[in-house]
Amino acid sequence: MELTLLGTGTPEGLPRPGCPCAACAVSVGTRARAATALLVDGAVLLDLTPGAVLAAARAGHSLAGVRQVLLTHPHDGPAVELPPGLPSAGRVPDGRELAVISGHRVRAVPMDAPGTGYEVTGPDGDRLLYLPPGGAPAGAGENHARVYDMVVADVLGRPDAIARLRAVGAIGPATDVIAVHLDHDVPPGRELDRRCAAAGARAVPDGSTLIVGEYHAVPDLPRRTLVLGGARSGKSVEAEQRLAAFPEVHYVATGGTREDDSDWAARISLHRDRRPGSWRTLETCEVAPLLAGDGPPLLIDCLALWLTDAMDRVGAWDDATWAAGGRQKLRERTAELVAALRATGRTVVAVSNEVGSGVVPATPAGRRFRDELGRLNAAVAGECEHVLLVVAGQAVVLKE
Numbered sequence: 001m002e003l004t005l006l007g008t009g010t011p012e013g014l015p016r017p018g019c020p021c022a023a024c025a026v027s028v029g030t031r032a033r034a035a036t037a038l039l040v041d042g043a044v045l046l047d048l049t050p051g052a053v054l055a056a057a058r059a060g061h062s063l064a065g066v067r068q069v070l071l072t073h074p075h076d077g078p079a080v081e082l083p084p085g086l087p088s089a090g091r092v093p094d095g096r097e098l099a100v101i102s103g104h105r106v107r108a109v110p111m112d113a114p115g116t117g118y119e120v121t122g123p124d125g126d127r128l129l130y131l132p133p134g135g136a137p138a139g140a141g142e143n144h145a146r147v148y149d150m151v152v153a154d155v156l157g158r159p160d161a162i163a164r165l166r167a168v169g170a171i172g173p174a175t176d177v178i179a180v181h182l183d184h185d186v187p188p189g190r191e192l193d194r195r196c197a198a199a200g201a202r203a204v205p206d207g208s209t210l211i212v213g214e215y216h217a218v219p220d221l222p223r224r225t226l227v228l229g230g231a232r233s234g235k236s237v238e239a240e241q242r243l244a245a246f247p248e249v250h251y252v253a254t255g256g257t258r259e260d261d262s263d264w265a266a267r268i269s270l271h272r273d274r275r276p277g278s279w280r281t282l283e284t285c286e287v288a289p290l291l292a293g294d295g296p297p298l299l300i301d302c303l304a305l306w307l308t309d310a311m312d313r314v315g316a317w318d319d320a321t322w323a324a325g326g327r328q329k330l331r332e333r334t335a336e337l338v339a340a341l342r343a344t345g346r347t348v349v350a351v352s353n354e355v356g357s358g359v360v361p362a363t364p365a366g367r368r369f370r371d372e373l374g375r376l377n378a379a380v381a382g383e384c385e386h387v388l389l390v391v392a393g394q395a396v397v398l399k400e
Contacts, residue, residue, distance in 0.1 A: 134157055
């Protein structure tokens with residue numbers, strides 16, 4: 001099957017009319033995106049959007065051969081005029097299958113949000129899944145039968161949809177995952193490409209023609225990643241986004257609990273509430289055994305709290321204890337962690353605080369913690385294929 005993307009943006013398009021945001025300001029030229037619409041083999045049009053005829057012409061196609069027009073979601077705003085010669089647009093009831101005269105078979109896939117997804121099987125047997133904005137399959141995988149050759153979906157808005165499809169085998173290593181319904185919450189360019197790659201997907205410009213079943217390599221998520229940043233920099237959100245499309249993740253929370261500290265409890269609750277329900281939380285500082293074992297990806301948040309626990313265990317806050325053997329014991333514990341990270345076969349994303357950019361701590365113990373965290377960060381970064389520094393919510397690549 002040949003697929004032409006007449007648009008790849010949200011229904012509002014990009015830039016959004018009248019929006020003064022930074023992402024919209026740079027979404028010009030080839031970075032501008034019309035509302036998402038797909039033309040399959042020139043015969044099936046999925047979503048009718050304003051300017052579809054002109055968009056097809058710019059891509060070197062005509063809508064004259066379209067035999068079926070299907071809608072995936074309710075369209076707000078003014079009604080879209082049906083171009084002359086096209087069949088009336090409609091939606092297929094959930095679970096029903098439609099045979100098109102062109103030889104395509106279309107099955108309506110129920111969604112967990114308003115809208116309808118479509119599974120399109122071409123005359124050659126290739127299979128495409130197209131999902132509406134903000135939608136994920138309800139009960140994904142019950143009828144997918146085999147791995148899809150291509151999935152076109154709201155990857156950045158609903159990464160959990162990609163995770164669900166991977167969990168049931170509907171997305172495999174060779175599935176070409178295309179991100180559409182792109183909005184202004186992610187700036188175009190390198191940041192968009194990076195976010196898509198973290199989900200095992202790619203974004204293409206409007207007007208792109210793709211061959212369903214043709215293999216396209218997507219950069220693999222690095223096996224070991226360190227995300228550094230200051231307080232409230234967005235480092236934890238960045239780390240979570242890098243694993244959002246995985247069907248299962250073990251979240252290693254090193255902070256523990258603190259009695260009679262309502263602020264700390266609120267912070268922990270905020271982190272927990274934004275994590276996918278399929279993730280399992282492990283509250284422990286025994287990280288090395290987890291790295292040595294098998295299992296799904298690990299998200300370790302954070303190394304600064306892990307170090308606090310390690311220094312507690314060896315009495316590193318006391319000057320005399322530190323000099324009498326505490327330093328050596330801490331070195332051994334950090335060396336164990338770094339060695340486990342070097343040898344691990346699991347995908348790991350670790351979070352830590354960047355240090356040394358602020359006021360020098362007033363106490364010897366405070367300066368000791370700062371120095372040891374700097375050393376730990378450097379040692380962990382040396383074992384990671386990918387290192388990011390998050391500043392004011394912006395991720396800067398330090399190592400790739």
